Amino acid sequence: MADITYRQALHDTLREELLRDENVFLLGEEIGTFEGSYKITAGLLKEFGPKRVVDTPIVENGFVGMATGAAMLGLRPIVEIMTINFIVLAMDQIVNHAAKIYAMFGGQCPVPLVIRTPGGGGQQLAATHSQNLEVWFAHVPGLKVVAPSTPADAKGLLRTSVRDNNPVIFLENLALYNVKGEEPGSDYMVPIGQAKVTKEGTDLTVISYSRMAAVALDVAQRLEQENNLSVEVVDLRSLRPLDHETILNSVRKTNRAIVFEEDWRSFGIGAEIAALVQEEAFDDLDAPVKRVASLEVPLPYSKPLEVATLTGAKQLLESINELALRRRRR
Amino acid sequence: MNTKSKQQADAQGATPVREQALPPLPEGENRDTLLDYYHQMSLIRHFEEKSQEMYNKARIGGYCHLNLGEEATVVGFSVGLEPTDYVYTNYREHGYAIGRGISPKAVMAELFGKETGSSHGRGGSMHIFDLERRFMGGYAIVGGQLPLATGAAFAVAYRGSKEVVACQMGDGTTNTGAFHESLNLAKIYHLPIVYFVVNNLYGMGLRVEQGSAVSELYRKACAYDMQSWRVDGNDVLAVRDAMRNAAAIAREQHEPSLIEAVSYRFRGHSVVDPDRYRDKEEVQQGREHDPIAAFAARLMAAGLLDEQQASQIDEQAQQEVEEAVKFAEESPFPSVEEFMRGLEEYVYAPGEAAGKGD
Secondary structure (H helix, E strand, O other): OOEEEHHHHHHHHHHHHHHHOOOEEEEEOOOOOOOOOOOOOOOHHHHHOOOOEEEOOOOHHHHHHHHHHHHHOOOEEEEEOOOHHHHHHHHHHHHHHHOOHHHHOOOOOOOOOEEEEEEOOOOOOOOOOOOOOHHHHHOOOOOEEEOOOOHHHHHHHHHHHHHOOOOEEEEEEHHHOOOEEEOOOOOOOOOOOOOEEEEOOOOEEEEEOHHHHHHHHHHHHHHHHHOOOOEEEEEOOEEEOOOHHHHHHHHHHHOOEEEEEEEEOOOOHHHHHHHHHHHHHHHHOOOOOEEEEEOOOOOOOOHHHHHHHOOOHHHHHHHHHHHHHHHHHO | OHHHHHHHHHHHOOOOOOOOOOOOOOOOOOHHHHHHHHHHHHHHHHHHHHHHHHHHOOOOOOOOOOOOOOHHHHHHHHHOOOOOOEEEEOOOOHHHHHHOOOOHHHHHHHHOOOOOOOOOOOOOOOOOOEOOOOEEEEOOOOOOHHHHHHHHHHHHHHHOOOOOEEEEEEHHHHHOHHHHHHHHHHHHOOOOEEEEEEEOOEEOOEEHHHHOOOOOHHHHHHHHOOEEEEEEOOOHHHHHHHHHHHHHHHHHHOOOEEEEEEOOOOOOOOOOOOOOOOOHHHHHHHHHOOHHHHHHHHHHHOOOOOHHHHHHHHHHHHHHHHHHHHHHHHOOOOOHHHHHHOHHHHHOOOOOOOOOOO
């Protein structure tokens, strides 16, 4: 099949879901006339009109709450938050309302809501436009959180998210939008809560998600060819619910694990996974679980400082070499 | 009525619109309907007195905010709407739930944390909900219900149906970002919603004029080119008529509007608040302007009610509250075993939702 970009995968799926279900509509800042800050919604206003593609003013708490209220009456809104940094203004509606309504009212009212938003640094956007706040949402019962790394998973997970009856935080990444990958076909669905082994291996496991999962796969493939090192890559794809089984099966096979994440290390996704692995597979570990994450600073603007701050292939390689050396010593 | 109240508000500035005696009954009112309002107000009064008592006896936990003193506002709000209209409220909502037809038994059972409660004991005093009666929830984060109610109105407009959304809030809420964001959204999308501000003069312990640059709260709507009115929250008919008028504007013209009902809290912010910040004389004066007694006097003056009928209605209301308490007492708590077995089912909705509403 032909390759498509991550951006195209999102665009096509939004279009297909708008065509499929009258209750689906899009809303967010600059998604209509401006065609999206990152052009995910290009052409959709023209095709579907202002009822289905709703431009909002800059009021994240207001329109996220409005989407939540519309979902309470059975519509299926897909909200775009321009970047994840602005979602902070909508935390009350997401955490205190969307995540609570179904349980708090005794299961009377589902909230079928999707909030799409890109995170990630590396584009010199400095401290307030480059964050990875996924752990804030992954912490909250009542939300589902997904973070696909390929165009195919972006399609498959967006479709499932739109059809789910719960609030789903759909995390994209600015640096993934132009990445190309296989077009999976128009009925491809990825269940929420299912990780994927994107490369089999025997020496160690790298567990990652979103853009870092793509970097991890690339690094693992290079190591296989150049160093004859067999690295298994687990792409989490969903952060809540988290697929314990796939993580633990992989660690039981390779006995070594690195969690590779673009967010800050402390209290991050890696902390959760390291805790899970030591609780459930302590005896299978030949070495402590390592975390490879970004430096714990507000991201600086200046390019050399930005590069030094963000984690990437280099940091992952160093970490793999360290764990692999331990294996050779044994 | 609206114009009159508004003029009075303008003349009096920040002081509450509290008429010493309510005006004579207007022509054309149905006696049974008026007696029903009286009954509902009495029911809410007894329900809230009993809630305080049950809280003191530790049958009710958490926070508990009462509608005592606000009964005319509560009933006027509820009866001004159609049964198919949607209601969102804040955490001071027992009366609104009862006013919208939720059984006092289900409300009391919710306060007791019982499985038979309107939210199956998962929400408590601040989170009453009943989808069937379109009571879309009591919300406990100040301002939280405004974007949600605005979204419900968005859904009604999206479907092109004829319902109205009514969104109740307290005076303090008009200072939040959610208030201003919501009014603006409702106006730019022309949504069928009525924002209903209960100005009981205090946000917890803070006087309205200390917390709001504009203490005539209905005036805040002008920033969004939205119609608004101030009414006497002690007058059930004034509140009802204001609500009917605003609901008609929403239903027929697809335009949002705002009502400020000036009311008074007989007690503290919640059942545990000793209410030390309010002047004793002021509280005494507030209680003397009892909306239920005033309405009874009005009905009696018109020859529609006598002392004996009034006590009959009171006794009936009291009886309903006793039955509600008995029901709540005898109802089971939610099963811990089932809860532990089904945490996933508690938190997440199953499957794909069928479209709800119309």
